[in-house]
Amino acid sequence: MRVSRPTSTAALGDRSLFPRLAFDAYLNHAGIGPASVVVEAAVGLVLETYATRGLHALPQWIDDREELRKKLATLVGGRPQDIGFVTNTSHGVGTIAQCYPWRSGDRIVVFSGEFPANVTPWQRAAQVHGLGISFVPLDDFALPGGPDLARLEAELRHGDVRIVAVSAVQFQTGLRMPLRAMADRCHAHGAELFVDGIQAVGVIPLDLPALGVDYLAAGSHKWLMGMEGGGFIYAAPGRAERLRPVTASWLSHVQPGGLAFLFDGAGHLRYDRGFKGDMSFTESGVSNSMGLAALHSSVDLLVALGPEAIFDHVSRFLDGLEAPLVERGFTSARLSDPARRSAILSVLPPPGHDLAAMAKALVARGISVSTPDGYLRFAPHWPNNGATELPLILDAVDAHLKEASA
Ligand SMILES: Cc1ncc(COP(=O)(O)O)c(C=O)c1O
Structure with a gap:
């Protein structure tokens, strides 16, 4: 007896497959990609087949x-x-x-x-x-x-x-x-x-x-x-x-x-x-x-979304984030040559600002970021949506900059 591994359809910028993700903007795919409901269901299904069929589940997997x-x-x-x-x-x-x-x-x-x-x-x-x-x-x-x-x-x-x-x-x-x-x-x-x-x-x-x-x-x-x-x-x-x-x-x-x-x-x-x-x-x-x-x-x-379309989507998200951050005094590590750009935007905070405190404040405001080797790193993927998330990220950054300078 074979069971069907869960599949679903997905759309760029639509995070409805991540209904329990507890951040307004999850920008840590360079750290850990969150589990979609499809991934959760796949793990559950494998477990269930071994719970019910033991050795007889093996050939399917x-x-x-x-x-x-x-x-x-x-x-x-x-x-x-x-x-x-x-x-x-x-x-x-x-x-x-x-x-x-x-x-x-x-x-x-x-x-x-x-x-x-x-x-x-x-x-x-x-x-x-x-x-x-x-x-x-x-x-x-x-x-x-x-x-x-x-x-x-x-x-x-x-x-x-x-x-x-x-x-x-x-x-x-x-x-x-x-x-x-x-x-x-x-x-x-x-x-x-x-x-x-x-x-x-x-x-x-x-x-x-x-x-x-x-x-x-x-x-x-x-x-x-x-x-x-x-x-x-x-x-x-x-x-x-x-x-x-x-x-x-x-x-x-x-x-x-x-x-x-x-x-x-x-x-x-x-x-x-x-x-x-x-x-x-x-x-x-x-x-x-x-x-x-x-x-x-x-x-x-x-595969269904397509790597080209995903990278294009993510690049547009990062373009929309980089310029306003630079306006606010951040220094971007992103090179101008598009061939040297990735799905990661890393920035240094404006002079005088503490990186760890800033990252902590952003996470507390629902913006999941990380701080590898002294940079503030933003790493969006296909479910991120620039139209809804960029204003939230910039509001959180502004609120922190204001608080930290007060
Ligand atoms: C470039 C790079 N290589 C490897 C890893 C992780 O290695 P592993 O999959 O062995 O834990 C990371 C991040 O955790 C990474 O950024």
Whole structure:
């Protein structure tokens, strides 16, 4: 007996799928995407099927996951076999960092200012595999007229760099990285580009093969609007076969006949089958069925709305917020080049204003924002509505500025 996973229709700027969201403006999708009623229902349904059918619920959710794999592949421009499920971004970064076919003397390039989930696993790989690791400043890319790719290229010219690891979008400033240009430089010097995609996938259109990205990992709990404990990893064609599955278990093996020992009687238990040569090798044991069903129901909405339309919607929201904030004395970290903009607007408060106090005051007034690394961050998604929310945000900002200056 199969049940239907919940689906719904959605419209840009309409938050009726989030009836219990306790903020007038929820601008924290770069932190945690709130659960829609569809996501809640998907989690509930998985639980119910296991409560009523136990083992007999399993096949449905295995099949559902394969459908999700296809949809995620389409979302980022890959093939289903290029996608593996992981428990979070860190799991995806660590998988490549540990399974990469390193050679003695190899070096990794990371960026200072990155979220640590895209630094720590590389530092650990450098320790375990005896590799070099170098930092390039993100400021190279953030400052108009800065060195941009020059310093990265200088590192690559040494010829020993194998992996350059960068986030598609920087978590604190919202700076969108020039992935195509970075991938080109990497490939010209025998290196590959690894991308932490969690601040981009689900809100920014991405075509990974066209960008030349070699690997990408993204957790599901931000812009993909699933739950914590899920996510995916992508590897471009030809990469998965070269990875070494340094940790592996019973579901890492090639599948044909692989489950016969559970269903087809005695004599099928074997330990000599090879490992899967595609990215599903990351799924070494049973999966997070609830998290992946939640992600699936959210991805259905994202695909129906369309990444281009979503990003356009969010960009218009942020345009409408940036100018009045700058008028009020805030300093925007958003670059003027649209190609370097994301779904995040980060600002510094007017001189003399305390960032933490301001964020606390906004949250208390029903405006959910956060303060990563010294910035005030606004991160709207498809349900946010500029017409109704922008006046509320600016009223809350004005009320706080008045109170704080009194
Ligand atoms: C760029 C970036 N990478 C990774 C993460 C989170 O990593 P994980 O999914 O492993 O918790 C965040 C935010 O929490 C982030 O902003």
